[in-house]
Amino acid sequence: MSRLHAVLAAIDEGLNASMERWFELLRMPSISADPAHAEDCRRTAQWLANLLADMGLKASVEETGGHPVVLAHSVDTMHAAPRVLFYGHYDVQPVEPREAWHSDPFKPEIRTGADGRARVYARGAADDKGQLLTFLEALRAWMQVHEGRPPFPVTILLEGEEEIGSPSLDAFLKARKADLQADIALVCDTNQWDAETPAITTRLRGIVHDEVVIKGPNADLHSGLYGGPVPNPLHVLARLVSALWDEEGRVTLKGFYEGVSDLPATLRRQWAKLGMDDARLLAEVGLKPPAAGEKGYTALEKIWARPTAEVNGMGGGHMGPGAKTVIPAEAFLKISFRLVGRQDPQAVREAFREHVRQHLPAGFTARFAEAEAGAPAIEIPEDSPPVKAAAAALEEEWGRAPVFMGCGGSIPVVGSFRHILGMDTLLVGFGLPDDAIHAPNEKYDLTSFHKGMRSWARIMARLAETTM
Numbered sequence: 001m002s003r004l005h006a007v008l009a010a011i012d013e014g015l016n017a018s019m020e021r022w023f024e025l026l027r028m029p030s031i032s033a034d035p036a037h038a039e040d041c042r043r044t045a046q047w048l049a050n051l052l053a054d055m056g057l058k059a060s061v062e063e064t065g066g067h068p069v070v071l072a073h074s075v076d077t078m079h080a081a082p083r084v085l086f087y088g089h090y091d092v093q094p095v096e097p098r099e100a101w102h103s104d105p106f107k108p109e110i111r112t113g114a115d116g117r118a119r120v121y122a123r124g125a126a127d128d129k130g131q132l133l134t135f136l137e138a139l140r141a142w143m144q145v146h147e148g149r150p151p152f153p154v155t156i157l158l159e160g161e162e163e164i165g166s167p168s169l170d171a172f173l174k175a176r177k178a179d180l181q182a183d184i185a186l187v188c189d190t191n192q193w194d195a196e197t198p199a200i201t202t203r204l205r206g207i208v209h210d211e212v213v214i215k216g217p218n219a220d221l222h223s224g225l226y227g228g229p230v231p232n233p234l235h236v237l238a239r240l241v242s243a244l245w246d247e248e249g250r251v252t253l254k255g256f257y258e259g260v261s262d263l264p265a266t267l268r269r270q271w272a273k274l275g276m277d278d279a280r281l282l283a284e285v286g287l288k289p290p291a292a293g294e295k296g297y298t299a300l301e302k303i304w305a306r307p308t309a310e311v312n313g314m315g316g317g318h319m320g321p322g323a324k325t326v327i328p329a330e331a332f333l334k335i336s337f338r339l340v341g342r343q344d345p346q347a348v349r350e351a352f353r354e355h356v357r358q359h360l361p362a363g364f365t366a367r368f369a370e371a372e373a374g375a376p377a378i379e380i381p382e383d384s385p386p387v388k389a390a391a392a393a394l395e396e397e398w399g400r401a402p403v404f405m406g407c408g409g410s411i412p413v414v415g416s417f418r419h420i421l422g423m424d425t426l427l428v429g430f431g432l433p434d435d436a437i438h439a440p441n442e443k444y445d446l447t448s449f450h451k452g453m454r455s456w457a458r459i460m461a462r463l464a465e466t467t468m
């Protein structure tokens with residue numbers, strides 16, 4: 001452990017130098033969505049490759065057809081295992097609305113809040129430049145203390161297209177599979193529970209979308225001349241939508257809950273203690289209880305561990321101003337399902353389609369959108385060795401056990417690592433819910449940066465002793 005303490009001391013002593021590198025990275029406007037910044041993205045990739053080479057890794061900028069990927073490998077290591085793949089992204093979101101920023105988004109500024117906490121404001125301060133540097137700077141400190149050797153073989157993969165949906169990533173993973181072999185992937189792009197409580201994200205809901213147009217009468221009809229006997233597609237749609245849930249808030253699609261596992265009692269207890277009840281969650285969005293959704297589950301359980309059906313859009317008929325007495329020929333619905341456990345996206349979509357067909361009056365037809373693959377949920381067992389190692393390390397640094405969080409949305413790269421590279425991902429991040437990522441005045445707390453680096457150093461020490 002004294003070796004770890006030397007690494008932690010190196011992190012503390014090198015904090016100013018680490019921050020200088022962080023600020024230099026933040027000054028580069030690597031906005032992946034804007035073609036005018038393509039050269040900035042490339043410059044950022046090259047800067048990171050230089051940084052990694054300077055640390056003693058074998059680093060290169062790799063072409064993808066889009067913005068390049070930065071790839072780096074350790075050369076000589078202390079132990080032969082476990083092999084670790086670290087993923088981060090160097091691209092950032094656009095800054096609009098620019099006038100809402102209190103300082104230049106690409107001139108990082110430290111400001112101390114009324115609560116006495118220092119924060120760095122810049123686009124990418126958290127997402128993902130600050131976050132990815134917590135790992136890289138911890139690795140730098142480790143290598144500096146141990147004659148240029150990391151604790152185990154490390155591959156670094158930094159993408160430049162995460163904020164535009166990673167269009168080139170899967171092809172890159174497939175093409176470079178041999179170079180990316182590892183026992184576990186580490187991703188630093190998630191949040192803590194709050195400023196004092198670290199977290200490991202172990203559950204990501206999956207998703208599947210569908211879209212349908214219901215066609216009834218052969219043309220829009222006058223509701224005075226035809227209203228009464230002619231079934232109205234909008235009424236049909238409203239009825240089939242309302243039939244998607246029963247009185248208990250459970251989704252009624254056939255086989256929908258197949259593969260949904262019960263929440264372990266330990267997690268239920270941990271989440272119950274977090275103080276996020278229905279009333280608090282609803283107050284955030286200007287509402288009051290009772291909450292929607294399945295009876296018998298708390299707000300957090302519903303978001304992190306239960307599946308949903310959610311209507312994202314529906315309409316048809318007269319949508320313009322004023323009245324128009326029409327029975328529309330068509331009505332449309334856009335719907336998505338959040339998935340958990342081993343729910344099969346294709347099976348859920350097929351059950352939905354069957355539900356639609358069963359609700360159609362005679363002569364009606366349903367036209368479905370082209371089926372996309374959808375993404376199954378990801379669950380990393382909380383008692384798996386890497387999660388236990390990271391949890392112990394985080395508890396040492398923060399003085400309290402991490403929360404095992406779910407994430408109601410999906411993080412596609414985690415699915416790609418599992419399906420293409422065949423490895424699980426450990427999701428540890430030091431972002432805070434008020435970091436304003438993707439929004440004006442994005443920030444990262446200085447403690448997130450500093451304790452984030454220290455946390456990674458401790459996680460590395462624990463992983464080095466873990467058999468997977």
Ligand SMILES: [Zn+2]
Pocket residue numbers: 093127163437438
């Ligand atoms: Zn982002």
